[in-house]
Amino acid sequence: MVDQSIQGSVRGTLIRGGTSRGLYVTPEQLPPAGELRDEILIELFGTPDPLQIDGIGGGNSHTSKVMIVDEADRPDADIEYTFGQVGIDNATVDWSGNCGNLTSGIGVFAAATGLVDARDPETELVLYNTNTDTYIDQVVPIADGEPAVHGEYHVDGIPGTGARIDSYFRDPGGSVTGRTLPTGAARETLSVAGEDYTVSIVDIANPNVFLRARDLGLEGTELPDTLNDPDLLDRLELLRGAACERLGLVDDRRDAVDDCPAIPQIAVVSEPQSFGTASGERVNDDDLDITSRIVTTQTPHHSYATTGAMCLAAATQLDGTIPAEFARDAGGPNVVIGHPQGTITIGVEGSTRDGGTTVDRVRVGRTARLLFDGHVYYRNSTV
Structure with a gap:
């Protein structure tokens, strides 16, 4: 014993x-x-x-x-x-x-x-x-x-x-901050390391920061091994820290990695693209509504965080956000996201592309x- x-x-x-x-x-x-x-x-x-x-x-x-x-x-x-x-x-x-x-x-x-x-x-x-x-x-x-x-x-x-x-x-809107668009804006500018980045900060299921993959010099279809670059991850953490500061989660963005390491999550998005998955399968752009890669607790996710996927799916249907800029204009109840292991489908109820920011429910199937x-x-x- x-x-x-x-x-x-x-x-x-x-x-x-x-x-x-x-x-x-x-x-x-x-x-x-x-x-x-x-x-x-x-x-x-x-x-x-x-x-x-x-x-x-x-x-x-x-x-x-x-x-x-x-x-x-x-x-x-x-x-x-x-x-x-x-x-x-x-x-x-x-x-x-x-x-x-x-x-x-x-x-x-x-x-x-x-x-x-x-x-x-x-x-x-x-x-x-x-x-x-x-x-x-x-x-x-x-x-x-x-x-x-x-x-x-x-x-x-x-x-x-x-x-x-x-x-x-x-x-699920305002899960942590109390508002679907915590700052009241669909997109805004964060400045880090002398450069400006346009981002959307959205709080649905969990707060997330979305930015264009190309603004970081990425294609948007990179796999986790490629994204696991110290310089890239440092820049993403600086951006995430700046968002934490903007949201009032920390007073100093440099404290975010210790005081608020898990939220907000940060993700890069791009248009629907064909790509090879980490397991050697092929995803076709025709089967997607948007392509994305997410970083959680300073690590490229091997697939996609589900709360991040729910936030992204709903954000594609919120006018003016960066995800809405890239998403296929489906307007249907399901949003298909391409991630390093394949796809994830999220059901969205109540969100509109007409300036509305109300999300009644989001649905996900798992095992x-x-x-x-x-x-x-x-x-x-x-x-």
């Missing part, structure tokens, strides 16, 4: 949700919100270390995440959850935003742990995200009383197929699967 005076433990479940993977726990497994809780999570994930070799993190932003899940303490929801983005190179945990990919695993965790009654063939849940004060309607496929894992739905970036989980994010359940250990700092 492990000597609990030397190492403490947390009972949790590792779940792959969409193109992310994270640790799901119930609240009693961790201390209350505060410094001690962050210290334990940083230790559990093996941060700071680019490999996170001494913890359960995978050395990527999409595998260094935690969800704290419980029965909802409110009559209008079944489950409430809190998302934490654990740093990799920096010993931080950012609680300011939400994760769309891991949201797809919330119903799976709730059904598997008995937080809700799982009913075949599907269970409908109302989720409440404490980070953004928003509600999500979720449909979880159930087989023989357990979360289904077999199905025909494919998510680009995940091998094979699985059971489709649909999540509908209600009234999720339990990978591990048990105790994960951390060293007690007092020893």
Whole structure:
């Protein structure tokens, strides 16, 4: 047995949700919100270390995440959850935003742990995200009383197929800042390193900064290995920091990497383009509405952050934004985004290209699967 005076433990479940993977726990497994809780999570994930070799993190932003899940303490929801983005190179945990990919695993965790009654063939849940004060309607496929894992739905970036989980994010505008267009403008200028960049800052599901790929000398179809250039990432972080400063999230843009590392996300966009994916497949421009690459916690995403995709999809239908400048003028309910692993389709309800900034719901289909359940250990700092 492990000597609990030397190492403490947390009972949790590792779940792959969409193109992310994270640790799901119930609240009693961790201390209350505060410094001690962050210290334990940083230790559990093996941060700071680019490999996170001494913890359960995978050395990527999409595998260094935690969800704290419980029965909802409110009559209008079944489950409430809190998302934490654990740093990799920096010993931080950012609680300011939400994760769309891991949201797809919330119903799976709730059904598997008995937080809700799982009913075949599907269970409908109302989720409440404490980070953004928003509600999500979720449909979880159930087989023989357990979360289904077999199905025909494919998510680009995940091998094979699985059971489709649909999540509908209600009234997602102003998730963190309180406004869909936080500064009141569809586009504006940020100045960094003596250069001016035109950007759109949009807050739908999570705040995002969008800029033209060509303004950074990019084609817009680059893969993560190419984007993983220190000079480029430094410039993007300077831009993101300037946006944080503009939004009042930090007083000094240089503090953004430590004080607000996860939001806003930053992405480059371009017109629908044909390109080869990281897995060797081919995406045709005729099948896209827009092409984009996103950077999360200072790392090029291997596919696309789901909250970023929801924000981008809705922004393509908001007059005057940079995404609207490049998007195919489809005007339909679905927006198809090209990313390094293929595509992601987002449903948008309520957004218009006639100057409106109201988004009623955004929808995304994902798959999720339990990978591990048990105790994960951390060293007690007092020893």
